[in-house]
Amino acid sequence: TSSSRPFDLQIKLLMIGDSAVGKTSLLLRYANDTFSSTFITTIGIDFKIKTIDLDGKRVKLQIWDTAGQEQFRTITRSYFRGAQGIVLVYDITDRGTFNSVRSWMAQINDHADAQVNRVLIGNKADFETARQVSTEEGQRLADEYGVKFFETSAKNDVNVTECFTTIAREAKARI
Ligand code: GDP
Ligand code: MG
Numbered sequence: 672t673s674s675s676r677p678f679d680l681q682i683k684l685l686m687i688g689d690s691a692v693g694k695t696s697l698l699l700r701y702a703n704d705t706f707s708s709t710f711i712t713t714i715g716i717d718f719k720i721k722t723i724d725l726d727g728k729r730v731k732l733q734i735w736d737t738a739g740q741e742q743f744r745t746i747t748r749s750y751f752r753g754a755q756g757i758v759l760v761y762d763i764t765d766r767g768t769f770n771s772v773r774s775w776m777a778q779i780n781d782h783a784d785a786q787v788n789r790v791l792i793g794n795k796a797d798f799e800t801a802r803q804v805s806t807e808e809g810q811r812l813a814d815e816y817g818v819k820f821f822e823t824s825a826k827n828d829v830n831v832t833e834c835f836t837t838i839a840r841e842a843k844a845r846i
Contacts, residue, residue, distance in 0.1 A: 688760035696825035755842035764801035797824040
């Protein structure tokens with residue numbers, strides 16, 4: 672199977688952001704191509720592995736998901752250890768989660784390696800009628816931090832592969 676084929680390099684990615692923004696849903700969509708409409712308790716899930724072909728290399732992505740600690744808006748320092756890329760997610764239908772992005776960026780700055788790559792994601796883009804954060808606001812904040820920005824839908828599988836491929840490619844470029 673593809674998962675047992677040898678790989679050229681391994682990249683550690685992290686999912687970060689407020690509770691219920693869809694971090695676990697994005698990861699499951701990407702790694703398993705599934706979606707669950709129930710709240711997924713991440714307790715017991717450490718990481719998922721997905722091996723992809725990236726610009727001629729076999730790249731093994733090890734993608735870590737939080738186990739609910741983000742409810743307290745703080746994540747243990749050890750979670751960040753060795754991470755080469757961070758997927759920072761907010762929910763376009765919940766302005767509070769967008770307002771938290773700055774504090775997550777500060778935590779990344781405090782705890783992650785200085786050269787870590789980040790990407791900003793506004794998730795639940797399928798839920799336009801409940802939108803509270805415009806695309807322009809998301810893009811502006813991403814520009815301020817010098818990171819790429821995507822609006823995604825884990826539900827409808829929009830931009831999910833693109834966001835993981837982008838962060839993997841940026842991380843790979845620095846290895
Ligand atoms: P986490 O706490 O950040 O890991 O969030 P979850 O992945 O557990 O998702 C929280 C809730 O948002 C669940 O009810 C999901 O079904 C829902 N959800 C996640 N992604 C999307 C999405 O893209 N669109 C919509 N409409 N709902 C989503
Ligand atoms: Mg989760």
